[in-house]
Amino acid sequence: xxxxxxxxxTCVLLELKRTQGPxxxxxxxxxxxxxxxxxxRRAPVRLIVLALLLATTITAFILPQQHTIMSEQPARIPPAxxxxxxxxxxxxxxxxGTHKAGEGERPKLTLGFLGGGMMASALIKGLVKAEVLPNxxxxxxxxxxxxxxxxxxxxxxxxxxxxxxxAEHAQxxxxxVKPDVVPQVLRELSQRVxxxxxxxxxxxxxxxxxxxxxLPDRSRVVRVMPNTPCLxxxxxxAFAMGDxxxxxxxxxxxxxxxxxxxxxxxxEKDLNAVTGLSGSGPAYIFLLIEALADGGVRxxxxxxxxxxxxxxxxxxxxxMVQLTGEHPGVLKDQVASPGGTTIAGIEAxxxxxxxxxxxxxxxxxxxxxxxxxxxxxxxxNPRPPMT
Numbered sequence: 001x002x003x004x005x006x007x008x009x010t011c012v013l014l015e016l017k018r019t020q021g022p023x024x025x026x027x028x029x030x031x032x033x034x035x036x037x038x039x040x041r042r043a044p045v046r047l048i049v050l051a052l053l054l055a056t057t058i059t060a061f062i063l064p065q066q067h068t069i070m071s072e073q074p075a076r077i078p079p080a081x082x083x084x085x086x087x088x089x090x091x092x093x094x095x096x097g098t099h100k101a102g103e104g105e106r107p108k109l110t111l112g113f114l115g116g117g118m119m120a121s122a123l124i125k126g127l128v129k130a131e132v133l134p135n136x137x138x139x140x141x142x143x144x145x146x147x148x149x150x151x152x153x154x155x156x157x158x159x160x161x162x163x164x165x166x167a168e169h170a171q172x173x174x175x176x177v178k179p180d181v182v183p184q185v186l187r188e189l190s191q192r193v194x195x196x197x198x199x200x201x202x203x204x205x206x207x208x209x210x211x212x213x214x215l216p217d218r219s220r221v222v223r224v225m226p227n228t229p230c231l232x233x234x235x236x237x238a239f240a241m242g243d244x245x246x247x248x249x250x251x252x253x254x255x256x257x258x259x260x261x262x263x264x265x266x267x268e269k270d271l272n273a274v275t276g277l278s279g280s281g282p283a284y285i286f287l288l289i290e291a292l293a294d295g296g297v298r299x300x301x302x303x304x305x306x307x308x309x310x311x312x313x314x315x316x317x318x319x320m321v322q323l324t325g326e327h328p329g330v331l332k333d334q335v336a337s338p339g340g341t342t343i344a345g346i347e348a349x350x351x352x353x354x355x356x357x358x359x360x361x362x363x364x365x366x367x368x369x370x371x372x373x374x375x376x377x378x379x380x381n382p383r384p385p386m387t
Contacts (some may be wrong), residue, residue: 024070050177107137111256113169114163114185116142120176122231124155126260129233139166167192172252175201179376182206184215193219197251200239200256202226204275205372208242208268220245222253225261225274228282235261236278241270272373276366284361289314 049302111133113120120140127133135156139161144150152159160166167173167189182203193199193215200222211221221242226235234337239255241250257263266274287330289310296306321328336342349355 026305031062046112058098068155078159087347107134109252110137110139110170112139112141112160112166112173113176114141114166114173114189115146115176116144117138117176119226119228119230120174120232121151122146122235123174123176123226123256123260124151124157126230126233127256128155131136131257132255132259139169141166147168163188164192167197171196172198172200172256175199175203177203179203179205179372182210182376183214186211190215195220198222198245200224200253203277205369205376207373208240210376212242214319215220218244222249223271224253224257224263224266225271225279226257227278233260234262236281237261237263238266238271238278239263240266240271272366272369276362276364279360279369280365284358285314 011135032225073199076222111127113124124138124140127138128135136154136158138157139160140148140151140157141160148159151157158169160169165187172187182201187201195218198220199211199215202224204225205221206223208223211223212219215221219242222239222245223242224237225241226237230234230237235257239250239253239257242255254263254265289307292310292313293303293306296309297303301309317331320331327369336346
């Protein structure tokens with residue numbers, strides 16, 4: 001259309017030249033327009049010619065500039081087109097319950113859980129929340145289907161019907177089963193474990209020796225002792241690496257369990273002590289909170305107020321130890337002023353052998369853990385070959 005208007009303008013100028021002589025082409029168009037208006041102001045046809053001249057002048061000089069400006073602007077996609085654009089596979093798979101094994105893009109790391117109980121559920125939710133792994137990179141099997149289906153619905157992980165299916169998809173496998181079924185699960189996995197697998201056990205009493213004996217030779221195994229505050233993202237865990245683990249395996253294990261608290265690498269011989277301290281420790285603290293609240297009630301406080309004060313006191317004291325870096329004895333002395341109320345309470349605790357009793361609780365739990373580990377020693381049988 002622009003080209004057509006330009007041709008009309010050329011014809012108009014030729015007409016002016018014929019009627020006015022060289023004047024029409026020797027001056028700018030706006031002067032020509034003024035002269036034309038004076039000459040043709042009385043003739044309707046000539047006014048039409050003048051209007052065409054004005055229109056084509058604007059077309060020739062303004063529209064090309066607008067076209068140039070518009071051509072430099074980035075193309076805009078209509079909202080409807082954006083809404084209909086397919087989402088990235090990861091985004092689609094992030095919706096709970098939409099992913100099945102083997103679908104979508106393949107993540108760099110895949111993690112499998114054999115067992116979907118409370119501890120496994122806490123770990124899975126912590127890993128997804130901390131963005132250590134996307135939900136579609138986690139595979140779960142559990143003989144109790146409602147537990148597995150609940151995780152699939154709440155977190156969007158992939159549910160698997162069998163442990164074998166988990167092993168086929170996951171590079172890291174976490175044994176989150178009861179200690180008494182560990183040997184059975186290991187026998188089931190033994191024909192599927194390859195050098196690419198890292199096997200992590202959080203089952204109590206399942207030693208590295210048991211894991212290595214039941215699995216193919218050169219299997220990479222790790223033993224971890226977490227605790228129940230994992231359920232609220234405040235776990236205190238320790239782990240021991242097997243002989244065949246790669247240097248980077250320890251960093252990976254630490255990253256996984258740090259998603260729900262703190263994790264520390266130790267020698268396996270120290271895991272019994274870890275069990276007595278942090279593994280069983282939450283129960284001791286719960287008992288302490290209950291005793292503090294009971295003492296508050298005995299002194300006249302309402303039960304709900306006493307419980308909240310006891311809970312917050314334990315939480316605040318633990319936070320002070322963490323943040324200040326001071327020895328607990330130093331912090332205790334800062335509270336216990338001479339002849340005051342706190343030192344009187346401490347005296348009562350000492351008369352009841354408070355510290356000695358707590359120490360005995362830790363060692364008794366550690367001794368029991370050692371006994372259970374002795375009972376779980378593997379019976380001699382040939383190892384399956386590593387495939």
